[in-house]
Amino acid sequence: MGTDAIWGASDAARFIAVPGRDDDKYSRGVLGVITGSVHYPGASVLGVEAALRTGLGMVRYLGPERAQELVLQRRPEVVTAEGRVQAWLIGSGMDFAHREDAAEARIAEALQTTVPLVLDGGALDVAERSSGPVVITPHFRELGRLLDEPVESIADDPRKWAIEAAQRLGITVLIKGHTTYVTDGVATVAVASAPVWLATAGAGDALGGILGALVATHSDGVMADPSLLVGLAATASFIHGRAAERASGGGPLTILDLCESVPAVVAELVSNRNGSGPGNGSGSGSGSGPA
Numbered sequence: 001m002g003t004d005a006i007w008g009a010s011d012a013a014r015f016i017a018v019p020g021r022d023d024d025k026y027s028r029g030v031l032g033v034i035t036g037s038v039h040y041p042g043a044s045v046l047g048v049e050a051a052l053r054t055g056l057g058m059v060r061y062l063g064p065e066r067a068q069e070l071v072l073q074r075r076p077e078v079v080t081a082e083g084r085v086q087a088w089l090i091g092s093g094m095d096f097a098h099r100e101d102a103a104e105a106r107i108a109e110a111l112q113t114t115v116p117l118v119l120d121g122g123a124l125d126v127a128e129r130s131s132g133p134v135v136i137t138p139h140f141r142e143l144g145r146l147l148d149e150p151v152e153s154i155a156d157d158p159r160k161w162a163i164e165a166a167q168r169l170g171i172t173v174l175i176k177g178h179t180t181y182v183t184d185g186v187a188t189v190a191v192a193s194a195p196v197w198l199a200t201a202g203a204g205d206a207l208g209g210i211l212g213a214l215v216a217t218h219s220d221g222v223m224a225d226p227s228l229l230v231g232l233a234a235t236a237s238f239i240h241g242r243a244a245e246r247a248s249g250g251g252p253l254t255i256l257d258l259c260e261s262v263p264a265v266v267a268e269l270v271s272n273r274n275g276s277g278p279g280n281g282s283g284s285g286s287g288s289g290p291a
């Protein structure tokens with residue numbers, strides 16, 4: 001075990017981009033989302049919902065047709081046309097071993113753009129095809145598969161294997177669990193804000209959406225300094241855990257309830273940072289990051 005600092009509210013508050021007066025939907029950041037599949041369309045809905053509730057300029061959802069319909073039913077503000085994005089979220093609800101041909105084609109197209117990537121679920125392997133900044137969000141089974149190492153070894157020491165993966169692949173790794181570790185192979189932080197009730201299907205899909213929104217709203221900063229991904233990923237995990245705590249209230253929670261709690265968690269972080277009321281943005285704009 002390491003002795004990493006536990007990521008807290010004051011750390012997370014530095015990674016919220018508060019829109020300024022001159023911002024518009026594009027300057028705030030657009031997240032491109034390629035998630036879901038025939039078998040797991042729900043993952044798309046959860047990721048998009050979480051991203052929108054974290055705050056960003058726009059979501060472009062480019063997954064399979066059925067998932068598009070479900071996403072639009074839940075969130076008509078989502079755009080399903082291709083166009084420029086400031087970050088991609090790829091892989092939640094995709095099958096690692098058998099990616100659909102259409103998904104493969106969309107991923108290849110996404111890789112033509114040089115923006116940060118958030119890779120989850122069935123797209124963790126895409127990291128090695130990217131030339132830009134990448135953060136992956138595996139659970140221990142997925143990391144075992146990616147590294148071709150026994151799952152039991154990863155479960156025994158997730159922190160060590162996350163660092164190993166980050167160094168081997170030259171990326172940032174967030175390994176999920178009761179304690180979540182985030183590392184780029186140099187800096188490592190731990191996040192433990194989540195209640196045990198969070199161990200439920202779809203929780204990881206929501207985390208992907210929260211992280212996607214944070215990365216899209218800090219895209220320029222991440223391109224200039226990929227080490228920002230550690231703070232952004234730790235902040236996503238912190239918000240996720242706090243939102244789960246609110247949704248849980250000491251009992252079971254559903255993932256849509258978690259998503260519904262996200263804006264209040266973000267508002268609380270901003271409020272504490274400003275020393276004033278929630279939503280009292282000071283015009284720091286889309287480029288705000290660590291102070």
Ligand SMILES: NC(=O)C1=CN([C@@H]2O[C@H](COP(=O)(O)OP(=O)(O)OC[C@H]3O[C@@H](n4cnc5c(N)ncnc54)[C@H](OP(=O)(O)O)[C@@H]3O)[C@@H](O)[C@H]2O)[C@@H](O)CC1
Pocket residue numbers: 039040041042043044091092093094095120121122141142201202203204205
């Ligand atoms: N609503 C949606 O759209 C959702 C979509 N989701 C999406 O699904 C995708 C796959 O994610 P995942 O984490 O489930 O897959 P994966 O890492 O392959 O793990 C499988 C491992 O679990 C084990 N296992 C299975 N059943 C078990 C049991 N009863 N009791 C004990 N063990 C059991 C199984 O073991 P085996 O049966 O092989 O022995 C195998 O080792 C991913 O893209 C995610 O985003 C999810 O987020 C959920 C909501």
Ligand SMILES: Nc1ncnc2c1ncn2[C@@H]1O[C@H](COP(=O)(O)OP(=O)(O)O)[C@@H](O)[C@H]1O
Pocket residue numbers: 139176177178179180194195196197198199200201202203204205206207240
């Ligand atoms: N025992 C636990 N206590 C707190 N959080 C947990 C626990 N188990 C899992 N989680 C969190 O729940 C989420 C599960 O994600 P994941 O395994 O990808 O699920 P899914 O694929 O069903 O979305 C992660 O954010 C993880 O940190």
